[in-house]
Amino acid sequence: MLTKVVITGRPNVGKSTLFNRLIGKKRAIVYKTPGTTRDRNDYEVLWKDKKFIVTDTAGWNKDVFVFSVDMLHQLDIAIEQSDIVLFVVDGKMSIHPTDLQIVQQIRLSKKKIILVVNKIDTQAEEIKGYEFYELGLEDIIFVSANHGRNIHNLLDKICDNIKYDRKKKLKNY
Numbered sequence: 016m017l018t019k020v021v022i023t024g025r026p027n028v029g030k031s032t033l034f035n036r037l038i039g040k041k042r043a044i045v046y047k048t049p050g051t052t053r054d055r056n057d058y059e060v061l062w063k064d065k066k067f068i069v070t071d072t073a074g075w076n077k078d079v080f081v082f083s084v085d086m087l088h089q090l091d092i093a094i095e096q097s098d099i100v101l102f103v104v105d106g107k108m109s110i111h112p113t114d115l116q117i118v119q120q121i122r123l124s125k126k127k128i129i130l131v132v133n134k135i136d137t138q139a140e141e142i143k144g145y146e147f148y149e150l151g152l153e154d155i156i157f158v159s160a161n162h163g164r165n166i167h168n169l170l171d172k173i174c175d176n177i178k179y180d181r182k183k184k185l186k187n188y
C-alpha cells in the first residue's frame with residue numbers, strides 16, 4: 016500500500032495550487048472564490064526513490080467562517096484515509112479560529128501532520144509566517160505553491176516520513 020498524503024485546510028489557502036505543484040501538472044481547479052474544489056482529487060507522486068498518493072480535498076463552500084459539523088465530518092474522513100496530513104494555512108493572513116479547530120481535530124487522530132504555511136512568496140515574507148508556530152506543530156514549512164518556492168523541501172519532508180522505498184516495494188511484487 017502506498018503512503019497516502021492528504022491536503023487539507025480552510026478554503027482558498029491554496030490547497031489545489033499546492034496539489035498541482037506536487038504532481039507537477041495543472042489538474043485541480045484553482046480559483047479565487049473559496050470553495051472551488053468540489054470533489055476529492057487523487058494522484059500518484061514519485062519523488063527520488065519514494066512514491067506516495069496525494070489527495071486534494073474539497074473546499075468547504077457552505078460557510079467559510081463557521082466550522083460546521085459537516086466540515087468536521089469531511090475533515091475526519093480525509094484524515095482517516097491518510098497517513099500524512101498536509102495542513103495548509105494562508106501565510107498572508109493571521110491564524111484563523113478555524114485553523115485552531117482543524118489542528119485540534121488532526122491531533123486527535125495522531126496522524127503525522129506537516130504544517131504548510133503557503134503564500135510565502137518571498138524570503139522576506141517568512142517573518143509574517145512565524146506566527147503559525149503558535150499552532151504548536153513540530154513540522155512546519157514555508158512555501159509558495161504559486162511560485163514553487165520550497166516545494167522540493169516539502170517533498171523531501173513528506174518522503175522522510177515514508178518508511179519503505181519504491182525499489183523494495185517493486186521487489187515485493
Ligand SMILES: Nc1nc2c(ncn2[C@@H]2O[C@H](COP(=O)(O)OP(=O)(O)OP(=O)(O)O)[C@@H](O)[C@H]2O)c(=O)[nH]1
Pocket residue numbers: 025026027028029030031032033044045046047048049050051052073074075133134135136158159160161162
Ligand atoms: N500569493 C499567492 N497566492 C496563492 C498561492 N497559492 C495559491 N494562491 C492563490 O490562492 C487562491 C486560491 O487557490 P486554490 O488553490 O484554489 O485554493 P484552495 O485551498 O484549493 O481553495 P478551495 O478549493 O476553494 O478550498 C488562488 O487565487 C491562488 O492563485 C501562493 O503561493 N501565493
Ligand SMILES: [Mg+2]
Pocket residue numbers: 030031032043044045051052072073074
Ligand atoms: Mg481547491
